[in-house]
Amino acid sequence: MDTRFENPKVAKLYKNVPSELLSRLHQFRTQYPYKRATVDGTEWRYIDTGSGEQVLLALSGATCIAEMSWLSIEHFAQRNRVISPDYPALDTMAGLVDGIVGILDREGISRAHVMGGSYGGFVAQAFVRRHPDRTANLILSHTLLPEREAAEQVAKVVRWMHLLPAPVLRAFFRMRLSKLFPEGQHPELALSKALFAEI
Numbered sequence: 001m002d003t004r005f006e007n008p009k010v011a012k013l014y015k016n017v018p019s020e021l022l023s024r025l026h027q028f029r030t031q032y033p034y035k036r037a038t039v040d041g042t043e044w045r046y047i048d049t050g051s052g053e054q055v056l057l058a059l060s061g062a063t064c065i066a067e068m069s070w071l072s073i074e075h076f077a078q079r080n081r082v083i084s085p086d087y088p089a090l091d092t093m094a095g096l097v098d099g100i101v102g103i104l105d106r107e108g109i110s111r112a113h114v115m116g117g118s119y120g121g122f123v124a125q126a127f128v129r130r131h132p133d134r135t136a137n138l139i140l141s142h143t144l145l146p147e148r149e150a151a152e153q154v155a156k157v158v159r160w161m162h163l164l165p166a167p168v169l170r171a172f173f174r175m176r177l178s179k180l181f182p183e184g185q186h187p188e189l190a191l192s193k194a195l196f197a198e199i
Contacts, residue, residue, distance in 0.1 A: 004029070004198075013197045016190045025191065028070050032077070034086075039102030040095075045086045046103055047073060052081035054136070055109050057100070059127070060084065061118035062173075065199050083107065087123070097127040101134060110134065117141035 066084035116124030121143020
């Protein structure tokens with residue numbers, strides 16, 4: 001049972017979200033609670049919709065939080081089993097994709113359709129390169145091809161990030177990612193902003 005909305009601080013974040021959307025989010029969280037697994041000493045959280053014709057591995061973007069893609073997960077879960085992990089703090093992309101394979105192993109999944117957008121597209125491409133035998137198809141959206149120069153810049157940023165306190169990092173990411181939201185008062189936008197503020 002999802003009890004997050006019982007917290008007044010969390011409830012306040014969602015005050016501008018239409019009740020029908022809020023009800024759908026609550027239903028999603030109740031129907032698909034996070035599972036937990038330890039893979040190579042790292043704690044993972046992931047959503048598993050549990051059944052379906054085929055398996056879709058849905059890789060989230062820059063927020064690194066699976067639940068941010070809940071509308072897509074909900075849609076694809078109508079016909080497919082969807083696995084969508086949060087990304088723990090790991091030093092290498094190899095460690096990240098190997099951990100995802102560990103989740104698939106734990107769930108008895110040999111192959112999956114791999115889908116990623118934005119940063120999730122980078123993760124998806126790394127997954128396919130490192131584990132082609134575990135990939136049925138690759139689906140990419142609004143992402144780029146990984147380039148050595150960009151990877152080196154990201155590696156530098158990640159090394160510095162370990163030195164910063166978590167509240168400073170959260171504030172930085174909130175500021176950067178909040179600029180991605182368009183202006184306006186759309187119901188879905190209010191929900192996205194509330195979810196983003198919650199994480």
